[in-house]
Amino acid sequence: MLVEPKGPACHTGSYSCFSSADAGFKESEPDPDRYAILTELQNVIAQREKEMPKDAYTTYLFEKGVDKILKKVGEEAGEVIIAAKNRDPEELKWESADLLYHLLVLLQEQKLPFDEVLSVLKERHSK
Numbered sequence: 791m792l793v794e795p796k797g798p799a800c801h802t803g804s805y806s807c808f809s810s811a812d813a814g815f816k817e818s819e820p821d822p823d824r825y826a827i828l829t830e831l832q833n834v835i836a837q838r839e840k841e842m843p844k845d846a847y848t849t850y851l852f853e854k855g856v857d858k859i860l861k862k863v864g865e866e867a868g869e870v871i872i873a874a875k876n877r878d879p880e881e882l883k884w885e886s887a888d889l890l891y892h893l894l895v896l897l898q899e900q901k902l903p904f905d906e907v908l909s910v911l912k913e914r915h916s917k
């Protein structure tokens with residue numbers, strides 16, 4: 791169940807009880823590990839491709855092959871476009887997550903390390 795607080799939800803007056811301060815960070819600073827989920831997800835996807843466990847959705851995608859994965863990337867990109875066009879932030883959040891996941895599956899299928907994509911961004915940024 792999702793609830794949207796109308797004001798501070800924590801007795802400390804914070805927006806949420808789940809503050810980054812609990813993890814040893816100042817609330818004003820972004821958690822430096824906040825993108826670690828991408829690495830974790832990439833590792834799980836690589837593991838799925840190697841082990842192909844039954845009943846895993848990622849296994850299903852690898853079994854179906856590249857055309858299915860490409861179709862999903864296209865579909866999810868389309869859903870991102872629709873959500874943005876409708877100015878629906880909740881939908882946009884979900885569809886963006888779907889797109890990122892399917893993109894990571896595609897990169898794994900193509901044997902293109904996600905690191906190399908990040909390096910391109912870093913290189914562009916540093917110019």
Ligand SMILES: N=c1c2ncn([C@@H]3O[C@H](COP(=O)(O)OP(=O)(O)OP(=O)(O)O)[C@@H](O)[C@H]3O)c2ncn1[C@@H]1O[C@H](COP(=O)(O)O)[C@@H](O)[C@H]1O
Binds near residue numbers: 838
């Ligand atoms: N992040 C995701 C993720 N995002 C989206 N999806 C799946 O992508 C699908 C998108 O929904 P759709 O309605 O478009 O597709 P569908 O009708 O279910 O399937 P299709 O027949 O269209 O392919 C859903 O089945 C979602 O479960 C994901 N499936 C898995 N993960 C993560 O991948 C990791 C490995 O998951 P498993 O492979 O399932 O163990 C775990 O960390 C998961 O949380």
